[in-house]
């Protein structure tokens with residue numbers, strides 16, 4: 001790969017990897033990172049992986065471009081963004097290294113794949129692009145399945161009037177997910193967002209073009225990830241994020257920016273028990289007339305009644321139906 005180390009050895013190590021070398025010192029915390037340095041068995045964090053290279057931050061101020069040793073391939077283990085690793089330095093000057101060991105993981109997240117994540121922010125835009133609730137609910141289920149606490153964030157709040165916001169609140173009001181409206185344009189919601197990041201490693205996930213990278217840029221000033229206006233045809237950001245990358249917001253506080261999704265299918269196993277992942281269905285558990293009611297066409301269904309009464313939103317129930325039908329379809333295809 002290209003050079004990614006600035007001429008100014010002490011102050012200008014590039015963290016954006018290969019992009020612009022004199023820019024970033026964002027992991028530096030003032031300590032001299034050369035003092036008392038152990039050349040072997042260094043520890044660090046994988047902040048990004050591209051094409052077989054892993055960018056490992058040493059926790060002090062330097063990024064090493066590393067390869068993973070063959071042992072991982074033999075063990076069939078893949079390094080993930082967020083992994084804490086041991087690595088050896090091959091060339092200090094050029095910042096090259098070799099990852100030798102993965103330290104124990106707290107958890108592993110699939111799609112977007114990452115390790116050691118503590119919280120998920122599911123981000124959609126109030127408008128542009130319009131939220132796709134089917135997709136949003138799949139995200140929620142996926143995170144629940146992975147036992148990750150979720151905060152639901154609606155960005156581009158500057159484009160939504162009070163009525164539009166209330167409509168969104170209504171859809172998710174009985175789900176129990178904390179909800180936040182924010183705008184990178186007006187600054188609305190930024191303080192609350194900052195608070196909810198405090199002391200955690202948070203993954204920022206959602207469709208393309210909703211403003212994830214714009215939000216990240218506000219919290220990690222030096223990173224200046226490119227963002228893009230939506231192309232009208234695809235409704236995707238022009239500078240769409242292609243790789244998951246972890247950023248340090250402040251001490252013990254990290255944010256993972258991820259590539260946007262346009263679709264997300266749950267596996268059969270994942271969607272099979274989807275009923276259980278609609279928290280607002282829970283109060284009516286076992287109250288349907290028929291035992292084993294799947295809340296589709298059965299008479300005396302308490303869930304459908306709850307939709308009529310307004311305790312469950314029609315959008316959420318529609319999501320449920322869609323998932324249910326898809327699961328049936330998958331089962332049919334198997335035989």
Ligand SMILES: Nc1nc2c(ncn2[C@@H]2O[C@H](COP(=O)(O)OP(=O)(O)OP(=O)(O)O)[C@@H](O)[C@H]2O)c(=O)[nH]1
Nearest residue numbers: 184208209210211212213214227228229240241260
């Ligand atoms: N009106 C408005 N536009 C915004 C806001 N935040 C971001 N945008 C715009 O939305 C577009 C897409 O922003 P990005 O930050 O690239 O979106 P993203 O979610 O990172 O997209 P991917 O990387 O493709 O997943 C850009 O043109 C931004 O300027 C906001 O709060 N309000």
Ligand SMILES: [Mg+2]
Nearest residue numbers: 212213240241
């Ligand atoms: Mg992005």
Ligand SMILES: [Zn+2]
Nearest residue numbers: 288293295301
């Ligand atoms: Zn029912």
